[in-house]
Amino acid sequence: MQSAQKNLWMLGLIFVCAAALLFSVFLGAPTTQAQSASNSQSTQDQRSALEAQLAELEKQEAEYEKTVAKYQTQGKTLKGEISVLTAKISQLKKQITTVTLNLQKINEEITATQQNINKTENKIGDHLNAIASALRSLNEADRESLLTIMMANRQLSDFFGDITNVVLVQQSIKTALDEIIKLREELLQQKEQLSNERTDAENLRLIRLSQQKQIEVTQKEKTKILTVTKGKESEYQKLLKKTQESAAQIRSRIFELLGGGELTFEKAYNYAKLAESATGVRAALTLAILDRESLLGKNVGRCNYQTAMHPTRDIPYFLDLLRRLGIDPNSAAASVSCPISAHGSYGGAMGPAQFIPSTWKLYETEISKITSNNPANPWNNSDAFVATGLYIQDLEASDSCKSYANANSATLPRQTLIERCAAAKYYSGSSWYTYRFWYGQPVVDKANKFQQDINVLTGA
DSSP: HHHHHHHHHHHHHHHHHHHHHHHHHHHHHHHHHHHHHHHHHHHHHHHHHHHHHHHHHHHHHHHHHHHHHHHHHHHHHHHHHHHHHHHHHHHHHHHHHHHHHHHHHHHHHEEEEEEEHHHHHHHHHHHHHHHHHHHHHHHHHHHHHHHHHHHHHHHHHHHHHHHHHHHHOOOOHHHHHHHHHHHHHHHHHHHHHHHHHHHHHHHHHHHHHHHHHHHHHHHHHHHHHHHTTOHHHHHHHHHHHHHHHOOHHHHHEEEETTSEEEEEEHHHHHHHHHHHHHHHHOHHHHHHHHHHGGGTOOSOBBBBBHHHTTTTTTTTHHHHHHHHHHHEEEEEEEOOOOOTTTTTBBBOBBTTTTTTTHHHHHHHHHHHHHHSSSSSOTHHHHHHHHHHHHHHHHHSSSSOOOOOOHTTTTTTTHHHHHHHHHHHHHGGGGGGGGGGGIEEEHHHHHHHHHHHHHHHHOOO
């Protein structure tokens, strides 16, 4: 007769414990709060110091860029070339220093994020155990019939009070469960952010290694010029003429596509010209983006969509697109980029332009209008080149790229700044500002080299 009351009292006690655990998830113990505040302040101080160093290095880089630009205007003379090389070496050394600082900053953020995730997971585990106990007790209370509960109470008001308590406990547990669901969603978002940060850190490391190699090449070029010409301008001019490629050599050179495959440079340029005529994005920049050497050409075109793609964002449209293209989604022709399984990142990028299906969907109609391929095919070279041009066109027209160019146009040509921003956005989206030097500028440099080849082909 008294079991219903006993269950209610036990249930209330368990719920109080569960509620305390819930608050501990968000608030923590006083000692932990103090330690967390201390650690947070220390981390913030370190970040502030890094930010100050980064800002100073960026100022120095801007000065080096102006020096390089100044020497480049002096023309192809021995003195001018050596000055360019010297300034470039200094610039690259500063960039590597800044990349190292960025890596340090990102690694600190990754460590802090992982610690928060571990703490949250432990607290969620404790909280779920308490809620499970509360639910078991509530189930036992629910088994008591209304008659049993009524007979256990001497007064009618006590009976209705117990009924109200049961309802309140049920509502409170539902609220607690809602909080758990919300907390888990936040945890998943934290993990996804951590995955992106790790990927960014690895890419920064690759870029740093690439820059180190570039320094070595630059130093060898400088040594070669000094050794071969022995400081004589006439000998330098002979060497320069000898090393310049002919139009025939440029046409036949192999151009490696970002998403796999090869074209002659002439064919690649023709596709890029098609994109340029439709979008206004210079062909050289499209070529630089699609070139495999741009550090985006890793881990592409080797996986099946089922193991690589985001299940709800990309797979439905991917299957619809391949149905319309008449391509078996499980065939080698439909291979996509692989996920980075260690980090939980999705793959699924398609073809030379490496568009994920949900992004390709945004441009499909416009691509078809330009190439007359309906539906537009991400594995088709003309469609892929046009897609890249359209995407870059939108990025160049973005408010952030325009603002960036306006703010820095006193030191560099506006077009250089716009292209640097757009290339960095193509690579990292909203994190573009971090990669404006480490990815954006190398792409612009590559585009300028391609422009020299294009000028030879066109006689410009």
